Amino acid sequence: MSKRRSTAPPALPRDARPVDDEERDKLLSMLNSHGQSFLGSFELPAGKPAASKSSKRKRRLQESQETDIMKPDDKLEVQEPKASSSVPSASTSKTPDVVVFDARASTSSQPLVRGKGKGFMSSKIRHVQSESQPKPSPEEGDAESDQDISNAKNDKLLHELVHSQLLSNPHVFDAKQGSAKRSRTVVGRLLELADDAKIGRGAEALKAKENSHHAKRVRLGLMDKAKQREAKALEEAKTLGNYHPSIKKNFDTLGSGGAKRRRERGLALGIGKFRNGALTLSKNDIKSVEGAVPSTGPRKGKGRRH
Structure with a gap:
């Protein structure tokens, strides 16, 4: 029978494991010392002493005592946390504020009218003014409508009166004569009615005035x-x-009349005449001012025959 070769690894010495731990401890201590020396090279702010923690605790205790003195009835409601406990309890932790948005709360009771929005955004101001003004009562509306109807009737009557009686034969106008001649005839008739021209000569006077602008x-x-x-x-x-x-x-x-009388210069006061830049007064003018009746000369009449 052939002997099988054992494949198990060789046994390690007993001192191998402790040696590794010692080397690891040495390396850690060296790394720690190197880190401390590296941190020591920088100027770090001095840490606060431990007394500050105790002073904070005392301050908290004093504040809690003052609140207890001011509100002795609320001792059972408020429970202060222990100073020794580092983790705050669930009751002292601040709860976040939750805001719930409800679209139904923002809606107004009055329905939105699209016409008002369009009128507000319109460039024409009359729409906004018509909406802002209060609606008149039905009685006022009826009175205004009656007044408008009467005004329209009066306008129509005046138009018929002007074109039938005041104007001279408006129906005789020929369509071929043109709008310029018709308008000149109407304006001339209005001048006659205003006593600015003689009867039947209004159009001629207007035409003569227009011709005066020519050369x-x-x-x-x-x-x-x-x-x-x-x-x-x-x-x-x-x-x-x-x-x-x-x-x-x-x-x-219009221009073919008789010789026109020459007008005297100056203001026509009714007394005297201007000649060579001076006012000349006759004896009759002086007597009329003094109050005496001017003599009209000897009377020429037939004598009584005997």
Whole structure:
């Protein structure tokens, strides 16, 4: 029979394990000493003495005694922790504040109207003013509506009165004559009603005022053409037998009247006349101021025949 070889490891000596522990202790002590020397090279703030802890404890005890003296009835409610216990109890630990948000609490009882929001954000101020103003009562609304209806009726009546009676034949206007001529005719009639022009000469006066802005050569040409038209209309009236000397003024233009009387300079006070920069007074003017009746000269009349 062949002998089997034993595969077990060789036994270690007894002194091997303690030697390793000793070396480890030496290494730890060397590392500790090296760390202490390294920390000693830095200037660290001096630690507070142990008396400070005891002073804090005394201070806490004094404060607790003062609170007990001020509130003797609350001794059972408040229990101070022991000074020796390092871990604070669950009762003394501060509990976090929990805030619960409820969306239903923020909703108002009044429903939100979309129209008000749009009116507030609108660029037109009249929407905001109309919403901010209180609604009138139904009685006031009826009174205002009646007043508006009456105003509309009066406006319509005035429009009909102006265009039917005050204006001269507004229905005779031809659509082909243009808006400028129609508006000139209406404005001329208004000038006649305001006594700024003679009856039937309002449009001509307005046209003459417009022509005054032209150059002199243009104005003279327009005046010549107006005279030619006047003469032509007069000849046609004579030919048709529609002419009479009493209506001759109807065929005269505005500027073809008789010679105008020259106005005296200065203010027309009714007394005297301005001549060569001086006011000249006659005897009659002086007598009228003094109160005497001016003489009108000898009376010329037929004598009584005997």
